[in-house]
Amino acid sequence: MAIVPKSNDVMTETQPLNIAAIAKDVLFTAILAFLILGPILGLKTFAITGSLALEQRWGMVSVFVAIVAGGRLAYHLLVWNKPQAKPARAISMPTLPVMSFGKYIIPVVLLVAIFLPFLPGVDRRIVDLAILILTYIMLGWGLNIVVGLAGLLDLGYVAFYAVGAYAYALLATIYLPAWFGDGIVPWAFFITLPIAGILAALWGVILGFPVLRLRGDYLAIVTLAFGEIVRVVLINWSDFTGGPAGIGGIPRPSFFGLPFTDGEGGFAAFFGLDFKPIHRIIFLYYVILVLALFTNFVTMRLRRLPVGRAWEALREDEIACRSLGINTTSTKLTAFAIGAMFAGFAGSFFATRQGFVSPESFVFLESFIILAIVVLGGLGSQIGVVIAAIVIIGSFEVFRELNFLKAVMPAGFDPVQYRMLAVGAALVLIMRWKPRGFVTRREPSVILKEKKAIPTDLVAEGHG
Amino acid sequence: MSAAGQDVLLRVEHLTMRFGGLTAIGDLSFTAARNDITAIIGPNGAGKTTVFNCLTGFYKPTEGSVILTHEDGKQFLLERMDDFRISQRARVARTFQNIRLFAGMTVLENLMVAQHNTLMRASGFTVTGIFNSPTYVRANREAVEFSEYWLEKAGLVDRADDPAGELPYGDQRRLEIARAMCTKPVLLCLDEPAAGLNPRESEDLNRLLLDIRKEQEIAILLIEHDMSVVMGISDHIVVLDYGVKISDGSPAEVRNDPAVIRAYLGVEDEEEAEAVVESAVAAAAKKPARTKVAAKKLPARKKGARK
Numbered sequence: 180m181a182i183v184p185k186s187n188d189v190m191t192e193t194q195p196l197n198i199a200a201i202a203k204d205v206l207f208t209a210i211l212a213f214l215i216l217g218p219i220l221g222l223k224t225f226a227i228t229g230s231l232a233l234e235q236r237w238g239m240v241s242v243f244v245a246i247v248a249g250g251r252l253a254y255h256l257l258v259w260n261k262p263q264a265k266p267a268r269a270i271s272m273p274t275l276p277v278m279s280f281g282k283y284i285i286p287v288v289l290l291v292a293i294f295l296p297f298l299p300g301v302d303r304r305i306v307d308l309a310i311l312i313l314t315y316i317m318l319g320w321g322l323n324i325v326v327g328l329a330g331l332l333d334l335g336y337v338a339f340y341a342v343g344a345y346a347y348a349l350l351a352t353i354y355l356p357a358w359f360g361d362g363i364v365p366w367a368f369f370i371t372l373p374i375a376g377i378l379a380a381l382w383g384v385i386l387g388f389p390v391l392r393l394r395g396d397y398l399a400i401v402t403l404a405f406g407e408i409v410r411v412v413l414i415n416w417s418d419f420t421g422g423p424a425g426i427g428g429i430p431r432p433s434f435f436g437l438p439f440t441d442g443e444g445g446f447a448a449f450f451g452l453d454f455k456p457i458h459r460i461i462f463l464y465y466v467i468l469v470l471a472l473f474t475n476f477v478t479m480r481l482r483r484l485p486v487g488r489a490w491e492a493l494r495e496d497e498i499a500c501r502s503l504g505i506n507t508t509s510t511k512l513t514a515f516a517i518g519a520m521f522a523g524f525a526g527s528f529f530a531t532r533q534g535f536v537s538p539e540s541f542v543f544l545e546s547f548i549i550l551a552i553v554v555l556g557g558l559g560s561q562i563g564v565v566i567a568a569i570v571i572i573g574s575f576e577v578f579r580e581l582n583f584l585k586a587v588m589p590a591g592f593d594p595v596q597y598r599m600l601a602v603g604a605a606l607v608l609i610m611r612w613k614p615r616g617f618v619t620r621r622e623p624s625v626i627l628k629e630k631k632a633i634p635t636d637l638v639a640e641g642h643g
Numbered sequence: 644m645s646a647a648g649q650d651v652l653l654r655v656e657h658l659t660m661r662f663g664g665l666t667a668i669g670d671l672s673f674t675a676a677r678n679d680i681t682a683i684i685g686p687n688g689a690g691k692t693t694v695f696n697c698l699t700g701f702y703k704p705t706e707g708s709v710i711l712t713h714e715d716g717k718q719f720l721l722e723r724m725d726d727f728r729i730s731q732r733a734r735v736a737r738t739f740q741n742i743r744l745f746a747g748m749t750v751l752e753n754l755m756v757a758q759h760n761t762l763m764r765a766s767g768f769t770v771t772g773i774f775n776s777p778t779y780v781r782a783n784r785e786a787v788e789f790s791e792y793w794l795e796k797a798g799l800v801d802r803a804d805d806p807a808g809e810l811p812y813g814d815q816r817r818l819e820i821a822r823a824m825c826t827k828p829v830l831l832c833l834d835e836p837a838a839g840l841n842p843r844e845s846e847d848l849n850r851l852l853l854d855i856r857k858e859q860e861i862a863i864l865l866i867e868h869d870m871s872v873v874m875g876i877s878d879h880i881v882v883l884d885y886g887v888k889i890s891d892g893s894p895a896e897v898r899n900d901p902a903v904i905r906a907y908l909g910v911e912d913e914e915e916a917e918a919v920v921e922s923a924v925a926a927a928a929k930k931p932a933r934t935k936v937a938a939k940k941l942p943a944r945k946k947g948a949r950k
Contacts, residue, residue: 477773484772484779485755485762488748492756495745502699502737503757503826504730513769623749625783627791627803631749637808638747 201255205248212247216240285562292468296461306460310467310532312572314525317471319552319564320478321521326550327559328478328487329514330494330640332399335386335406336549339379339519341413341541343526346375348426348536349419365433368531372524379523380516382409387515391508406546413538425537432531434462463532470528474521475561481517483624490514491559491624495639548572555609557616558640566617574602651712652677652862653698653830658707658722660693660886667693668886671707675830675879677714680856680863682873684897685883686906691866692740694883695832698864699737700726711735713829714860731760736828738819740835740866746808750799750818753807754790757825762786793821797851813844817851824855830862831855837869845869852876874898882906 221240224231291298292313296306318340325333351367363370390401413420420426431439437446439459446462447454481487489510492500500507530536552571556563578598613619620632653675660668668690675681683691696702698709698721709721711733719733729735745753755762765782766772772779794800797817802810807818816836823831836852837845853876855861867873873880873894880897882890884906890897897903 480773481769484766484769485759486766486769488752488756489759491748491752492745492759495747496743498701499739499743499745500756501701501726502730502739502743503759503822504727505756505759506727506731621747623752623804625749625751625755625787627751627787627794627800629804631804631806633747633749633806635747637806 205252208251209248212244313467313471315568317525318549320474321518325518329490334399334403337541337546338406338409339522340526342379342382343375343523344530344536346378347371347527347530348429351430364430368432375527376520376523380520383515383519387512427535429534557618560618563618650677654710656708659705661705673881679878681879682865682877683881689883690886700729734828735830736823736826737832742815744807751803754825757822758786797821832864834866837872
């Protein structure tokens with residue numbers, strides 16, 4: 180509307196209210212609302228034996244028109260009337276606090292993460308949630324290599340997670356005991372972890388080859404298909420994978436050979452502690468924390484190596500890369516392989532934590548959540564992934580806690596069922612507010628004199 | 644100054660490139676001498692950029708061969724090599740008509756990416772580099788120093804840590820050339836480096852090119868419309884029209900070649916053509932920039948033939 184103040188007018192004080200103009204605008208809004216809502220809400224047809232009758236609901240229309248007009252008035256008084264001291268480029272403003280804040284927040288978050296299981300008030304439920312969030316952080320960091328750094332949109336990332344999980348499940352339950360005897364079982368996790376990573380990396384290369392020439396949407400579709408193929412194979416190859424029933428009885432990890440059991444030879448007895456089931460949970464927490472930090476450390480190192488710079492250059496401009504003598508084929512394949520390797524690690528952790536794997540755990544929704552974490556955090560940003568994983572996975576869990584809503588809402592209302600809806604709406608709002616994710620700065624990988632962050636509006640998103 | 648008798652770096656023989664029924668380059672042969680600046684000129688759509696794309700492997704020529712000879716006698720058949728290997732092994736670098744920088748990376752990072760292959764070897768293909776091996780640390784430091792050397796040449800040291808996408812247009816042009824030089828090429832192909840530059844930026848660019856030519860052991864292949872640049876710095880000019888070579892020789896020879904003037908002025912009538920040629924030759928002899936003015940007046944004559 181004409182009277183909305185231009186956002187680039189720099190005003191330091193509240194403008195005097197233009198009552199006539201506001202009244203005109205609110206009246207116009209009300210008329211518009213009436214014209215739109217009148218026929219939709221005001222008239223309702225219903226069937227009475229053999230014919231149609233018309234019910235008129237003008238009272239309801241007037242309530243809704245009043246809501247619309249009131250909202251418009253509230254906007255005039257509260258939002259558009261605000262003193263506008265900041266210049267027009269509002270979008271880049273919220274990014275600055277995150278960065279300066281980030282300097283202090285990283286050590287704090289790290290300290291909290293290290294001591295989390297021993298903080299007062301932290302019970303098993305919270306440690307379990309932290310394990311879940313850390314798993315997604317690790318997956319997000321792994322996918323960040325492929326999507327954030329190399330700019331290759333991968334919608335089938337969960338396939339590598341599945342490869343890792345099944346690699347551990349099969350090796351630990353069938354093959355390792357058959358080859359080396361049962362004595363190997365407590366060590367299975369530590370032996371299988373690198374194998375799972377290597378297998379997943381191999382599958383990353385296998386996926387990488389056919390999609391080398393694809394870009395953008397086409398790449399996304401093929402990777403999506405790849406993720407589904409892996410899941411469908413897991414369901415149908417019953418002899419090998421156990422089919423839809425999955426694989427159960429996967430050995431839990433031991434504390435470097437000491438099982439978390441009550442009695443002789445267990446972890447608690449060895450260290451002279453009272454046996455508590457939470458010991459295993461805390462151990463799992465530290466395993467995933469170490470794995471996640473390892474992922475982060477490797478990614479940060481790779482970014483400063485020629486291969487990492489080549490990934491980012493590939494995202495910026497593939498043709499320029501080739502003109503500079505960079506083998507784009509091997510560069511893409513290493514991105515796929517290393518990204519997949521971390522998913523393989525995370526997958527075998529998932530298997531040992533759950534003690535059970537089935538194709539149900541590796542549906543497209545998982546790929547979507549991991550990708551949402553990466554995109555929401557800001558492509559290529561490591562700390563962004565942490566924030567986004569906490570927001571998304573945390574908010575899923577918050578819905579489990581909203582039981583008080585059951586008392587207020589009509590019978591049969593279960594807040595858990597609305598979590599995807601609410602998270603979806605939140606994603607839309609966040610992307611509207613911050614289209615390039617939470618962290619919209621790119622850190623340069625090498626510095627001559629002074630470090631300057633790069634605003635992401637200059638950074639390409641990659642086209643496959 | 645013809646390339647004949649000199650040390651030949653690049654020999655293009657019977658190069659033909661067809662896109663379906665369209666012949667973008669027809670039976671083109673020319674040579675470029677080591678340490679010379681060879682300019683390829685011609686009206687819009689004459690096939691100049693296609694020649695570059697064939698030389699640098701972005702297109703595979705339909706016929707013909709492109710032979711590059713290093714100083715040590717090693718020969719490369721460029722028409723058979725992958726684009727990235729041409730840069731990696733044969734050491735041919737290029738810039739693009741529409742600048743292709745890594746906009747979201749800093750100026751220094753752009754130059755570091757250009758040294759990818761050297762650094763990759765030093766980092767043990769990432770395996771030892773990830774542990775910060777001394778070899779890699781040293782190579783990395785040397786790469787930064789080498790980048791700094793080229794930043795100084797291009798006058799961009801102060802902007803080293805700024806994102807490349809934020810540089811003004813003229814700086815981006817020079818950065819692209821500096822980036823190409825960071826691959827340590829023996830042949831540098833510049834696709835319209837002066838396009839869209841204002842006179843001062845154009846002067847900075849000329850200075851950089853003359854500097855490269857004076858101090859580096861390198862041959863330059865140049866596509867350019869700006870005749871003051873072409874006539875000012877090139878040793879040897881090849882003129883293309885409709886993908887066919889119409890003239891080849893020193894700037895003075897080319898300037899006076901009636902075929903060139905006809906291609907640029909585009910006169911149909913024979914008598915009229917002669918009259919125009921005479922006056923144009925007289926004018927061009929006085930001041931090289933005149934030819935450019937004439938070319939600018941009729942730039943679109945052969946437009947639309949091809950990209």
